[in-house]
Amino acid sequence: MTNEALGESRPGTRGRAGWTREQASRIARTDDTVAPIVYPPETEQIPEVHIWDTWFLRERDGTLATVDGYRICFSLTAPSDLLPGKRHDVATIRCFYSDDGRNWHNAGPVFEDPLGQRQWAGSALYDDDGSVYLFYTAAGEEGADDLTYTQRIVGAGGGTIDTADGFELSGPWTHHELLRPDGERYEREDQSRGMIYTFRDPWFFEDPETGETWLLFEANTPVQEGSDACGGDDALQEFNGSVGIARSPTGDPLAWELEDPLLDAVGVNQELERPHVVYRDGLYYLFVSSHLHTFAPGLKGFDALYGFVAEELRGDYVPLNESGLVVTNPENAPFQSYSWMAFPHGDEVLVQSFFNYYDFAGETLDEIAHLSESEQMRRFGGSLGPTLRLDVEGSRTRIIGTLGHWHIPLDGETLPLTDRELIRRGQGVD
Template sequence: MTEQSLGEGVPGHRARAGWSREQAGAIERTDDTVAPIVYPPEDDQIPEVHIWDTWFLRNRDGTLAEVDGYRVCFSLTAPSDLLPGKRHDVATIRCFYSDDGKNWHNAGPVFEDALGQRQWAGSALYDDDGSVYLFYTAAGEDGAEDLTYGQRIVGAGGGRLHTDDGFELSGPWTHHELLRPDGERYEREEQSRAMIYTFRDPWFFEDPETGETWLLFEANSPVPEGSDACGGDAELQGFNGSVGIARSPSGDPLEWELEDPLLDAVGVNQELERPHIVYRDGLYYLFLSSHLHTFAPGLDGFDALYGFVAEELRGDYVPLNDSGLVVTNPENAPFQSYSWMAFPHDDEVLVQSFFNYYEFAGETLDEIAHLPESEQMRRFGGTLGPTVRLDVEGTRTRIIGALGHWHIPMAGEALPPTDRELIRRGRASDRGSYGQ
């Protein structure tokens, strides 16, 4: 328990905590929340593939694993000669590794026989006995001739890291369907009335206070027709994003039971992507990503990292910075980064994301499709973006600096001093503190 008062949260529709329209209505860009302009790296480290949603191998306590001197990450990938807008239809999980946190190498696809027609984002656990578990989204039904969009949460066990002669991640992997939506706590695809259906993005978390083992995920809260949610406004009821949660009664990474949502945003936002927790100073920081186009009518949000904080994992969450906004893109580059993932490093919280579309300031991301294919390819980053540095205290956060593309510091690595003025100049003119 912290001595600092976090203020009062608001109740959700089916969750204990909610993100209200009043809170989301306060979203605005500030110096503390706008990241510097991103430029292409001088050296594209992994040019053979498009890289987007990325997660790092973590220990049970949530810290980034460092195995025999290696950092390890997993990313959704597609061939780099593919039109970027089509990458989600062929997404494959690849493994990358580094011995210095800056220079990364491609270890290749992780699976030969994953579930689903393609794989979407998840998380990875380096367990106490050296086992590697991957949690991912199986998108599409196995064996279907046409592309389908059903989503299941899957866990793969049996992985091992070998570092005696270089680096290798190997199986044999066994894939286990862990969770499907129940239709009561979490909406099934056939119940959905929204623009996008979600039941995905599993993220493993062991509570350091209780030792309980949890799996967070993105979902939608069912809102029956005629419900008094959102004052009965049927248009708003279709915006029903939630942060789902399941508990492992035994701590087994492949055994889970659904529980009520952790937080929902009925009437506010339809897509609360890649939810994850950073535990620090006795507080639970819940972070998630969302798009400007998934906010409900009457609200103006951004493609951004949003966050909430509570004194208990299943407590009353309060939005960070009053509105929930933590990191967003500059107004003149609104889609330069996406899919943020926060993690602790010494006294800071660091945030990685992928480099999305640059030199593009359209009102919506859909406008990318109207560009010539050559321009769609040129303007897509398709690699990890710079790592943003955050100062986090209580209910407030502020950007205090940034590291280079792909820079994920090793354990104990000291970070350079921050310079807020350099960040501001970097937004307007040069590469600022991104240190290419």
Template sequence: MTDGSDAALLDAVDDRSTPAWTRAHAAGIDRTERNVAPIIYPPEAPLDPALHVWDTWFLRRRDGSVAEIDGYRVIFALTSPSELLPGKRHDVAAIRYFYSRDGKNWTTGGRVFEESEPLGSRQWAGFALYDEGEVFAYYTAAGRRGEAELAYTQRIALGRGGAVETDGDGLRIEGPWDHFVLLEPDGEYYETEAQSRGMIYTFRDPWFFEDGDRTYLLFEANAPVPDSADVCGGDPAQREFNGCVGIAESPTGDPTDFELRPPLLDAVCVNQELERPHLIVRDGTYYLFVSSHDHTFAPGLDGYDALYGFAADSLRGDYEPLNGSGLVLTNPWNAPFQAYSWLAYDHGDEALVTAFFNYFDFDRPTLDDVALLPESEQLRRFGGTLAPTVRLRLDGRETRVAGTLDHGHLPLPSEELPEPWWEPGEDVAVSGYLTPPEADAGDGVLDVDDPDC
């Protein structure tokens, strides 16, 4: 553990062995027919009408494959009661699981942990591992149990000991669970809450990964940058944006024991949040994906709520941004917040990308404007369920969107996909979704008295 001195932090900053997402890269971010998803419309029925559902992940085996148990596949997701205002859902988030035989029709299984069990005052995104009949549920322990005021302390935690049972009535995941903290920031590789400059603080979103015989956890964090560091051209406003993709290694392969290692990628001077980092490995190329927001880009840069990606020839290789800028998949200009929290997984010749259905019928330039809506409209315009799955082509350092599947359709790699119905550049499906006409760009102010609001 470092004492937080500038000298120690400067040594870390000066170590350019960490690949960087640079301002020059991010300056090239732009919507094109290769990276924009089509407009999302509400499904006939949400995943569960009683719940807001957002960040979602599969139950997987150690090799990264989706676990099938007696014909069922399982997803985990952050949830809250659906009568809650969507903007408050993170304050009470709990992990629930859902199961399906066909990847289309999902049954709610219930909470993974009993309310009094997990660490923190609420749980944020994680990873679920099924190994030798046992469930290891990695999660972000946000806040501290029993806190008087909501805190944003974040630790990477694990619940182990869960078992999966199936019978004629479906599938159940049951404890007892043993909960403990796996990782906390060290102040040298990864910024502590005390070191944070006041922008959104992050140490969360664990993702389990095995590379050959070595076992890792990826996670989202921030790279400490001292005030005296000569980075970002000396601009203190840019230095506040210091997101990175963290990594920890298990020295023995034990999935309950990890040690911090230097970051895989940093976005110092570029972006504050590199959320839910995860990998696809194909033909010797390591594709590293993160989600990020438009408002977490540093001053002087314009980005979108989008899936961003990077590629290298090894896990600790020199990651380069996909498509030159890093932008892989984003929302149309006239529905800029329709989906978020993308997660890509391999499917033969394609990658499939799941996300949650966020705000629709809403084209304002910032999500802050949601709070100006009447509460009934905040609820109506929040999807709160699984988004349509996006089909993505990976070709070296280039990607392109190749169509979509239905809301929440999550096929396994062994299941055939229909012929793509949308090839970018060959159909008018995305016509007009790329760049807003100047006359319709608006003034950024939401008129709550408008009857169409």
């Protein structure tokens, strides 16, 4: 299957990039893409809750915000005595803050009355006037008796930060349903033929070249049964992940219009999770997380951070490192981290992720559920993992080092020399 074949099968989708089976078939672990093994930190920073998908409060231009000396992040959380596999069913967004980028404190649940039965991932904007917006996924319909899997993209406005007496983020928040899938560009739940459909993980982005305001999100591309996408192979068509996008014509964080996806992966992968962009050297780096088990038959991928680069936001994305693979876990701990998020720091790109299942060399995540409950608890990190340091040059990336668990450097913080820099210095000494 080629990009051209996909384009032909969906008229009117000109300009949409695709992750092809040919590109994805090149996925392989390399020294540049495999993160070091992770061990639990000596003391858990926030022992009372498990933490997974995490995002930082950022300004409109994407800079990580510093508010009166504080770095601020938001995470999906669940009580730490809950079985880790159940956490998605009760996910609650909590706020954490730090004045040194290393030690984090729990500011508690952000909302009293959010939309949805539970909240999944999103992003957060510190606007020019000091107000805080949170974008999140409302999973399930509030009021329904059973757990449902409907996903809507929601924006909450009205947040303010007060640091007069420590740190406090408060409302009153107003929650606005921003987007639902339209069934044409973006698959609705009733159209889904594969695993559960996705319409989630909103991520705010202001294009530094055009000044336009965008919201990226994870979605699926509707593919008609029997259509000739993927050569008519129905088994492949169920794998239809996409990176969706909506535009705010006025820059209003609460008013969005759906547009055609930025990129999709029909016949390749069902979930392109938590899409986000890092703009660097005039190039747009688009990153997504994905799972081993969401690749289509005939392809072998990993739980990993994947990335693509283009000259424009709506450009013809080229996979990084030829396959798209940017960061993955070691072969003997294939699920140790997930939900990676890249952000710039000086000349480097840093990547945070959560510490998932460790001390576990099974081949699939399903095998975890077969362990005893105490083993499932013991092997779940449930906190932020070490921050990775990436060297990014054109369409190539290389892991060059790590920082500590949950170390998110403050603005302008000088990072320690990497191994390679130390060696280079050594050579310079005569």
